[in-house]
Amino acid sequence: MGESDSVMEVSLxxxxxxxxxxxxxxxxxxxDEGGEVQLCVSELMANVIRHVGEGVPxxxxxxxxxxxxxxxxxxAGLCVLPGxxxxxxxxxxGRGLLLVDAVxxxxxxxxxxxxxxxxxxxxxxEGEGGISP
Numbered sequence: 781m782g783e784s785d786s787v788m789e790v791s792l793x794x795x796x797x798x799x800x801x802x803x804x805x806x807x808x809x810x811x812d813e814g815g816e817v818q819l820c821v822s823e824l825m826a827n828v829i830r831h832v833g834e835g836v837p838x839x840x841x842x843x844x845x846x847x848x849x850x851x852x853x854x855x856a857g858l859c860v861l862p863g864x865x866x867x868x869x870x871x872x873x874g875r876g877l878l879l880v881d882a883v884x885x886x887x888x889x890x891x892x893x894x895x896x897x898x899x900x901x902x903x904x905x906e907g908e909g910g911i912s913p
Contacts, residue, residue, distance in 0.1 A: 786844040794828040794838045794855065806842055810849065816883040816902045817842060817849050823880050824853040824898050832857030848885060848901045856895035 788809045792798050802825060803818040810817060821840060828838055832855050839854045880887055880900050887900035 787841070788843075789839065789841045791837065791839045794825060794832065794836050795834060796829060799825045799829075802840060810842070810844060814849070816904065817851060819883060820851045820880050820900050820902060821853075823877070824851065824900070827877070827898065828853060828855050828857070848903055850899060850901050852897050852899040854892065854895060854897040858891065858896055 788805065790802070790805065792802075799822050802821050806814050806818050806821055821842065825838070825840070828836065836855055836857065839852075841850075841852045841854075843850050843852075877887075883902060884900035885903050887898070890897045890899065
């Protein structure tokens with residue numbers, strides 16, 4: 781896979797319909813083996829919609845390098861930095877970052893001059909090597 785095929789960057793508004801469109805774009809660009817990547821894109825976008833606000837501008841970047849794929853979702857919200865929280869079997873939400881934590885090799889949050897980027901790295905790309913933060 782060439783360099784242009786290994787990186788996808790999209791700027792869009794955080795809307796519920798965008799989640800399915802992003803999953804489809806990831807599948808089209810990276811193939812069916814990107815199921816965990818699609819899950820991470822979905823969950824990180826859903827967090828922006830729920831915690832920052834529907835319709836805010838976001839940038840989603842998915843980059844494959846070696847055996848890892850890095851997903852990064854950037855938004856302008858700094859009100860609360862995301863974290864994994866305890867949920868019970870009766871809770872109807874709150875599992876997004878638990879899912880990301882379960883499938884990702886690692887994940888984190890970076891503050892920017894304006895906003896933040898929530899990122900994760902998923903194993904299983906092509907070739908050898910890795911991605912540094």
